[in-house]
Amino acid sequence: xxxxxxxxxxxxxxxxxxxxxxxxxxxxxxxxxxxxxxxxxxxxxxxxxxxxxxxxxxxxxxxxxxxxxxxxxxxxxxxxxxxxxxxxxxxxxxxxxxxxxxxxxxxxxxxxxxxxxxxxxxxxxxxxxxxxxxxxxxxxxxxxxxxxxxxxxxxxxxxxxxxxxxxxxxxxx
Amino acid sequence: xxxxxxxxxxxxxxxxxxxxxxxxxxxxxxxxxxxxxxxxxxxxxxxxxxxxxxxxxxxxxxxxxxxxxxxxxxxxxxxxxxxxxxxxxxxxxxxxxxxxxxxxxxxxxxxxxxxxxxxxxxxxxxxxxxxxxxxxxxxxxxxxxxxxxxxxxxxxxxxxxxxxxxxxxxxxxxxxxxxxxxxxxxxxxxxxxxxxxxxxxxxxxxxxxxxxxxxxxxxxxxxxxxxxxxxxxxxxxxxxxxxxxxxxxxxxxxxxxxxxxxxxxxxxxxxxxxxxxxxxxxxxxxxxxxxxxxxxxxxxxxxxxxxxxxxxxxxxxxxxxxxxxxxxxxxxxxxxxxxxxxxxxxxxxxxxxxxxxxx
Numbered sequence: 451x452x453x454x455x456x457x458x459x460x461x462x463x464x465x466x467x468x469x470x471x472x473x474x475x476x477x478x479x480x481x482x483x484x485x486x487x488x489x490x491x492x493x494x495x496x497x498x499x500x501x502x503x504x505x506x507x508x509x510x511x512x513x514x515x516x517x518x519x520x521x522x523x524x525x526x527x528x529x530x531x532x533x534x535x536x537x538x539x540x541x542x543x544x545x546x547x548x549x550x551x552x553x554x555x556x557x558x559x560x561x562x563x564x565x566x567x568x569x570x571x572x573x574x575x576x577x578x579x580x581x582x583x584x585x586x587x588x589x590x591x592x593x594x595x596x597x598x599x600x601x602x603x604x605x606x607x608x609x610x611x612x613x614x615x616x617x618x619x620x621x622x623x
Numbered sequence: 624x625x626x627x628x629x630x631x632x633x634x635x636x637x638x639x640x641x642x643x644x645x646x647x648x649x650x651x652x653x654x655x656x657x658x659x660x661x662x663x664x665x666x667x668x669x670x671x672x673x674x675x676x677x678x679x680x681x682x683x684x685x686x687x688x689x690x691x692x693x694x695x696x697x698x699x700x701x702x703x704x705x706x707x708x709x710x711x712x713x714x715x716x717x718x719x720x721x722x723x724x725x726x727x728x729x730x731x732x733x734x735x736x737x738x739x740x741x742x743x744x745x746x747x748x749x750x751x752x753x754x755x756x757x758x759x760x761x762x763x764x765x766x767x768x769x770x771x772x773x774x775x776x777x778x779x780x781x782x783x784x785x786x787x788x789x790x791x792x793x794x795x796x797x798x799x800x801x802x803x804x805x806x807x808x809x810x811x812x813x814x815x816x817x818x819x820x821x822x823x824x825x826x827x828x829x830x831x832x833x834x835x836x837x838x839x840x841x842x843x844x845x846x847x848x849x850x851x852x853x854x855x856x857x858x859x860x861x862x863x864x865x866x867x868x869x870x871x872x873x874x875x876x877x878x879x880x881x882x883x884x885x886x887x888x889x890x891x892x893x894x895x896x897x898x899x900x901x902x903x904x905x906x907x908x909x910x911x912x913x914x915x916x917x918x919x920x921x922x923x924x925x926x927x928x929x930x931x932x933x934x935x936x937x938x939x940x941x942x943x944x945x946x947x948x949x950x951x952x953x954x955x956x957x958x959x960x961x962x963x964x965x966x967x968x969x970x971x972x973x974x975x976x977x978x979x980x981x982x
Contacts, residue, residue, distance in 0.1 A: 578809065580753070
């Protein structure tokens with residue numbers, strides 16, 4: 451594949467990401483916002499592929515599209531009178547908003563220009579990414595990995611406790 | 624001879640082929656699975672399923688159009704093409720139209736990592752299996768879009784049921800496939816097939832060479848039925864309760880799109896199960912002494928033949944089950960997933976790990 455085709459495909463995905471993200475923010479209909487989020491997540495996954503990190507790209511699709519987006523859609527669909535509420539998308543607080551925007555852009559540009567040459571990693575990737583990720587999670591990043599698993603376990607237990615069919619409570623009525 | 628097979632030669636050659644700036648070869652690589660889905664869905668999918676169901680119920684099936692009703696499918700396509708493209712007045716037009724499209728794209732995207740023989744694969748990703756399991760998420764969003772967009776309570780119920788089912792059954796299915804990944808030590812679809820090919824044919828398949836592999840194999844097969852909404856797990860489209868589930872309001876070509884997506888994912892899960900547990904494109908015939916049956920039946924074309932035949936076999940089993948078993952209730956479906964399949968999948972996972980360490 452030559453350079454031109456590659457850049458065309460890249461810009462198509464970049465446009466999909468940015469435009470759908472704008473639609474998520476500016477749409478007055480919650481359902482449309484939620485569905486537009488699909489294209490944003492998908493575009494971001496495609497951009498990860500351009501960074502040669504296909505593992506992160508697939509994880510992005512699995513976690514965000516398969517998990518978070520579906521949960522979001524369920525939440526939106528099961529909420530009552532969702533179609534009636536008019537979302538506020540007017541422009542409010544113009545001055546603080548503009549200042550915040552400018553600060554953020556300045557911060558990003560500063561980082562972009564001061565980080566002149568990106569440091570190559572001291573471990574060059576050889577073979578499968580998945581293998582490397584597995585080794586790293588099981589050796590160097592063992593503690594964060596285990597802590598994340600404990601957090602998830604606690605969240606699961608809490609969810610199961612909240613959603614439990616409460617026998618004692620039922621008998622009172 | 625497995626070592627001498629050069630992988631991906633056809634698809635690599637194709638993807639390097641440009642017509643000026645236009646990457647024609649890449650388009651052809653993408654078009655091959657699409658043409659395959661269309662052809663197989665029309666012949667084996669629609670006509671075959673009708674005939675198989677008819678024979679199981681001691682009927683003849685379609686017999687009127689053409690000899691043995693062979694042209695029935697063509698007549699059906701003509702009918703579908705000529706139908707008026709109806710969008711209900713109360714429906715959400717945008718979601719109603721985009722739903723079947725997202726669903727078909729989701730089903731078709733998985734074919735990127737399905738190897739049609741040793742020489743042809745869309746993209747030999749090193750996260751191939753993970754990708755194939757994960758991209759199903761797109762289908763879920765398509766189902767929700769069409770169910771909500773129809774603005775019909777049966778459609779919405781069908782969509783919600785379908786999504787709950789697919790999301791739940793992804794867990795035992797993924798753990799079962801993880802067992803396969805542990806056996807092979809890779810996630811690349813081509814490497815799965817390479818690891819299971821050898822001079823003794825089917826003896827190299829994990830299902831036959833590993834004493835625990837039958838457990839994840841069965842778990843994945845059951846879970847894959849639920850993921851493709853096939854009977855006995857077709858509660859999202861239960862005719863007796865929900866008219867037709869999330870595609871109640873669809874007709875014409877949009878309805879055909881749902882069918883193509885369903886047949887596409889049927890072949891995909893059959894392909895995944897044959898790649899992970901049954902060697903994919905590796906020939907099942909062993910070399911018997913000097914009579915090198917395995918060597919004779921290996922190669923790019925034979926590989927395509929074997930994987931398609933294995934896929935078709937599992938599709939036949941899916942059809943067989945559909946016309947044999949009654950439909951499950953919603954609560955039975957969730958019981959089977961969370962209290963039966965998921966614990967057994969964990970058991971299979973631990974046993975496979977122990978076997979892989981001490982074998």
